[in-house]
Amino acid sequence: MACTQMKCSKNGATSSADFPDDLIVEILSLLPVKSVCRFKCVSSLWYRLISQHRKKLPTTLSGFFYPKHRLNDEGDLVAFPTFDGILGNQEQPFSDSSLAFLTGYRQILPKDCCNGLIFCLCWKDSPIDEADYVVCNPVTEEWVVLPDAGHESNALAYRLGSDAAMSPHFHVFQILEGDVEYGYVSGVNIYSSETGAWSYKENGWGDNEIQIADMRGVFFNGMMHLLTYEFKILAVDTEGKTWRTISLLETMILGNFFVGPLAFIGQSQGRLYVINTTDNDSSKLSVWTLEDYNGNEWTFKYSISIAQLILELFGEKDLNLQQDYADLMLQRDYALIAIHPECNLIFFVWRSKDVLVSYGMDSGEVCVICSLKIHFSDTFPPYLPYVPLYSHIGRPRVEA
Structure with a gap:
């Protein structure tokens, strides 16, 4: 292994010397985005090769x-x-x-x-x-x-x-x-x-009495997934031949006064996710993942405190961060919008500050990404x- 590594390091142009660029790009196109990003750091040659052919690679x-x-x-x-x-x-x-x-x-x-x-x-x-x-x-x-x-x-x-x-x-x-x-x-x-x-x-x-929630669906494994008010996920394939119902383990709050979704489904790293605000404790988000897509078995991953997010994000130490305040923030200013497809990062909008925010579920880090452009709307677009x-x-x- 040491000899192979030394040969590679001496031969700074290993990829171009041993294989044509087109073949390397075709191989890279089959890899996950995270792997391609890592390869950009191998050398200036790899960085240049990947940058030049970015249109053919996963984004x-x-x-x-x-x-x-x-x-x-x-x-x-x-x-x-x-x-x-x-x-x-x-x-x-x-x-x-x-x-x-x-x-x-x-x-x-x-x-x-x-x-x-x-x-x-x-x-x-x-x-x-x-x-x-x-x-x-x-x-x-x-x-x-x-x-x-x-x-x-x-x-x-x-x-x-x-x-x-x-x-x-x-x-x-x-x-x-x-x-x-x-x-x-x-x-x-x-x-x-x-x-x-x-x-x-x-x-x-x-079931002839199902109602879908007014939020984005998830296209995953060739099927469209929809969240319902009956606390289930419905799925149908592109030909209308396969229909599936996936039951959730918790009841949830699906929306607030300003139409900001407080429950959310998404897909990341090859798994289906549900992020949920429960009826019995709306100050916390719970994150579930369907580890085995065919098995219908949800795994609890994280619990996120809304009050703690507010404190870390805006440093408002003088606020009384009790249950009623967390409830108020949820009901007025907060909307889940996405989970990152390659990592345990969720995104939400905080309306009172007009900011787009990310939260790292592994690190607990809260970041303001940007201020949102002004819009004439009373609801969350x-x-x-x-x-x-x-x-x-x-x-x-x-x-x-």
Whole structure:
């Protein structure tokens, strides 16, 4: 082993001397993001090689898209996407966070984001009362206008599913309402970019009285996962053939007065996570992970004190950090928005300070990432975690 290491250190250009760059890049493209980042530190040659071919290699969370409101020339309040990065001064992978390449629209509302693609509701310049649902890639500036779903039922929600490691095609899940009064799910309409068409599937979860929570879904293991008010996670695959129900171990608080989610599902390091504020102690977050995805067995990982986070973050030692104060902060100012896909790091927004915050679940470190851009909104806008995607959208049909 020592001889091999010495040979490598003497031969500073081992990679280029022994293997062509294209082969090395292809091997690196199969590795996790964390491993690729470590290889950048091996030598200046490796750093240069990885930097030059970054578009072919796996990428990591770079920041968050969310809608920013502004007045247009006619004095109307309109919204367009804006972006806050989490990687310091690193150059953004796209040229314009407002998605200006989407032409012909007077307002663009980002609704969902999944692995480099953004799902938007776009209101037309003319006629002004018509809108399109659009999926776009900010890096390649390609976009696809979705056709009419062709279903009479009201849509409770739309969720975007995409994973370039599994398929170059994306899917949009339209969750349909069967009961207007109670909002029960009747079925799912699924759009495929491969076929360019929608496919309707009746509710296959075996329960006709389920309600989904108004928060982002998780596209994981080729299935869309949705959190419900019945404290369960529903999952359906892209063809509507496999339906799954995953029960949770705790009851939870799903939202607050200002529509900030206090329960959250996400995926990180190949596992499904639930971060939860329980009914019996809303001053704490509990973090659970599904270690065995097929086994339905949750493992408790962390307990996080909200009051302690407030104290560490803002140093407000004069505050009476008791249960009632923690409850007040949760009810007014706090929203979970993401978990980092490669490490035990969660992100949340603190509205009273207008800051984006990260919390390291292993280290306990609390960091203010940035101040959020001003917006004219009384509720928490959707903060959409964004991972750059350099490959093309499957069968794009660009429309102006």
